[in-house]
Amino acid sequence: MNKPTIRSLIYASVATAVLGLATAAQAQTTLTIESWRNDDLSIWNEKIIPAFEKAHPDIKVVFQPVAPTEYDAALGAKLAAGTAGDIIACRPFDKSLQLFQKGNLTSVNDIAGMDKFSAVAKAGWSTDDGKTTFCVPVASVIHGFIYNKDAFDKLGIQVPQTEDEFFAALDKIKADGTYTAIDLGTKDMWEAATMGYQNIGPNYWHGEDGRLALIAGKSKLTDPEWVEPYKVLAKWAPYMGDGYKAQAYPDSQNLFSLGRAAIYPAGSWDISQFKQAEFKQGAFPPPVKKVGDTCYISDHVDIALGMNAASKNAEAAKTFLTWVATPEFASIYSNALPGFFSLQSGAIDLQDPMAKEFVSWRGKCKSTIRSTYQILSRGTPNLENETWVASANVLNGTATPDEAAKKLQDGLDSWYKPGK
Template sequence: MHTVLKARHLLLASLLAAGTASAGTVTIESWRVDDKTLWEEVLIPAFQKKNPGIQIKFSPTAPTEYDSSLTARLTGGTAGDLITCRPFDVSLNLFKKGHLEKLDGKAGMEHFPASAKVAWQTDDGKTAFCMPMASVIHGFFYNKKMFKELGIQVPKTQPEFYAAMEKIKAAGKTPIALGTADQWESNQTVFTNIGPNDWKGEEGRKALIAGKAKFTDPQFVAAWTQMSKWTPLMGKGASAQTYADSQNMFAMGKAGVYPAGSWDIGYFNKEGMDFGAFPPPVAKSGDQCYISDHTDIGMGVNPKAKNKAEAYKFLAWLGSQEFADLYTNKVTGFFSLSNHLISVQDPVAKQMLDWRKTCKSTIRLNAQILNRGEPAMENALWNVSSQVLNGKMTPKDAAAQIQAGFEKSRANAAK
């Protein structure tokens, strides 16, 4: 009998110990499935070296399922302690529903400039609810070998760009590795990549929000006009070509340039591609250049976190020089939004980051406020921009359709 009771006590003790260990583990919610190994083998151990005894678990969900499953877990009270935040309205809506804590004045937030915080603040800028982590930069990758063989200089202006593309086409090769089957690239890596040079970045974006500009104005039509010139440069079957197809085409050396987001650097490095990068060409020599330097990822605290004190310690570390350096150099193509000075090791990533020295940064055109209509402007831009690239819609018609949707959403918001 004594043996049975002793066994029961041992079992109860082990269960309590297990429960305590579980309860003391800070869980991070994220959509960055690809980064799981990095978090487990590099980032978390670096934090634990300075904070022994705090257990951290990185628990990612597939990107396409993240938003809905996270909302369900937050509503049901089963979400993790730390919430990886998408920029602007997705996270703002979580905050409005009470799923993210206010972070103003919290340790680590002092290391970020005001511009970095915009993506995770209320519209009036008075309340922050996620700590900025990283941005992605858009531009073009180019095939160094092809450029050298054809005697092409890296283009700085739009006339130089189109002359280079025609030279590649004349050589029997595909100038631009791009398809429209998935549609999203037509907005995120094309329209909002090349367009800022036409609408002058933040000046044009803020003018739209303020109602002082329309998509039918020349500076916005100009971006779609550029895209209409790409139709014969994208190769055969572009309308059925996926994002993965485009990556593969460029990686295999079959195309001259690839309109890119910096997140693609890691993929092409793994493929052994010899490539460089250049910013979106300006209209003419001497023009101010603009780049889409998009605030992409942040981190917030779940108000119902079971380990809130430990979560805040980890959040403070996310604002440190150590994390900024590790994240920028280990998650290649994601650039710290902090004001810490960082030495970027990857040559292409360094090229892209250096554009900040000469070009003015802006975020994706529709990311803030403009995307709140029904249907969302993001999806509308995918549609019309893909049609322009496919040669199925004129630039003016694309602008008119987006402006009509924009006006309708404003009218509905005013009701």
């Protein structure tokens, strides 16, 4: 019998190693994530994916975003062609509900960790009856006010807690004349609704109680609790900049960044926008009507992740979604994107001071979501879009609060029949 040569042993070892690598490569599953958040690409590639792959070396993850304006059409085409990724980034409410109803998304009720999310957190990605959730909630955005702390200190203004204190502060800022008191424009209209009406409104319609009563047909937009925030909003106009009717959203951001405004009605996504500003900043939640009132914040669901029902890697996808429901993912995501807050019920240790301030309001106030997003914007006229117009008209003085509310309710009545 011939003895093996050194060369043949080396060849055999190399062949075994190559075969082992090939087997390992074959064993590795690749998951592709579809998303509209193309601004998050580096964060996923540098922070989120490496953390998951370290714990799950048998699963490779590829983040594959497209531009936000192209996402819905591109995703729909891929799903129809059978080429969509395994994990789908889910917009809140009807866009994703329609995908579930078409059979494109699966239920995530059985994903471990779903008990960490409240009914409000899951509302954006659940069936109307709340029994089935089809995407794992990832993050929300919170509304409030960011203020120029240097301006407040210079003028001796304390952070307002009540509506009266808020307008007293505005009077003081306007009288001084150095700063625009309220930095908000109406040209793009959506800010008037989102950072105006939907920001302060929950304190008047009592958050989820009012929102759900509107859906149930037990209250109307012409009722006092829905008209009053418009009356308050109308009082903002004299404190806004001289050219606020022509002021677009980027103009508002720029004005505050330059230190020329005192109070900026905000969405928490603006936190990163102002990090480079050369003045101290603070934030406060929407002031309550009077001392002792329960406070409410718009803690609006923003993004979730679900599984493509046609995925050929279902088990790996479930493993990934289970990780998305863990505190580890929540901590990485929330700290990488200040102003986008985990929807898990457990507290997350945030590093950004402004983000910590915003999220601290959850412990003081009751959370709700924007009143127009669930069910009430399915018809024509679309209540969300109509609320943009109504809010801008109230601020512009071209409609009274009662007129704006009546137009919204008339539009809703034309197609929405509660309980049917």
